[in-house]
Amino acid sequence: MNFKALSDQELIELYLLGNDKSFEILLNRHKNKIYTSIYLFVKDHDLAEDIFQEVFIKIIDTLRKGKYNHEGKFLQWAMRISYNLCVDYFRRSKRRTKVSPSETFDIFDVLEVQDDNMETTIMKSQTYAKVKELVDALPDEQREVVILRHYADMSFKEIAALTRVSINTALGRMRYALINMRKMVDERQLMLQY
Numbered sequence: 001m002n003f004k005a006l007s008d009q010e011l012i013e014l015y016l017l018g019n020d021k022s023f024e025i026l027l028n029r030h031k032n033k034i035y036t037s038i039y040l041f042v043k044d045h046d047l048a049e050d051i052f053q054e055v056f057i058k059i060i061d062t063l064r065k066g067k068y069n070h071e072g073k074f075l076q077w078a079m080r081i082s083y084n085l086c087v088d089y090f091r092r093s094k095r096r097t098k099v100s101p102s103e104t105f106d107i108f109d110v111l112e113v114q115d116d117n118m119e120t121t122i123m124k125s126q127t128y129a130k131v132k133e134l135v136d137a138l139p140d141e142q143r144e145v146v147i148l149r150h151y152a153d154m155s156f157k158e159i160a161a162l163t164r165v166s167i168n169t170a171l172g173r174m175r176y177a178l179i180n181m182r183k184m185v186d187e188r189q190l191m192l193q194y
Contacts, residue, residue: 003021003022003025004025006022006025008026008029008074008075009074010022011023011025011026011029012026012063012068012074015063016063016064016066023060026074027056030074030075030078031052033075033079033152033153034052034055034075034078034079034082035048035052036152037079037082037083037147037148037152038051038052038055038082038085038086040147040152041083041086041090041144041147042086042089047089051082051085051086051089052082054085055078055081055082055085058081058085059078059081076154076158079148079152079154079158079162080158080161080162083148083162083163134181134184134185135147135181137180137184138177138180138181139180141173142173142174142176142177142180143177144163144173145159145163145170145173145174145177146174146177148162148163149174156170156171156174
């Protein structure tokens with residue numbers, strides 16, 4: 001059986017019938033996006049690992065109890081769980097997130113980038129660092145929407161549901177984030193090359 005050709009829903013159904021390999025395929029299919037979004041919120045490798053594991057414990061528990069009913073929307077459902085666990089963590093710790101790489105993890109390590117020559121690679125690396133600085137400098141609500149939209153690849157409808165605001169509010173936060181980032185580029189006279 002070619003597990004990789006199966007949909008998320010088909011993998012879930014196989015898992016519920018006792019096929020652990022199908023869950024492994026499902027996990028591998030989505031782990032980078034889920035882990036990356038968690039990491040961007042918590043900015044700590046060990047904590048991100050802990051929350052990531054907690055996300056999949058909740059997923060397994062929900063599946064085994066027969067309470068999963070998000071057919072065709074597994075990734076969005078998993079992202080909602082990870083977001084809620086991150087929010088819970090921050091409510092407990094009252095800590096502010098930063099978007100910056102650590103020694104062991106960088107968001108851009110998991111993004112697929114075609115091989116480039118050294119000059120292009122250096123330019124991209126410098127651009128990524130500048131963009132991360134700009135995202136870091138945004139107000140929390142704007143930074144959150146940028147992370148969910150561009151790093152977690154969520155729609156504005158999904159972001160609105162996840163953050164419990166209207167779609168217009170989510171769109172407005174993104175608009176203001178882009179305006180603020182443009183202002184910072186102008187103020188700092190940054191040249192973003194790609």
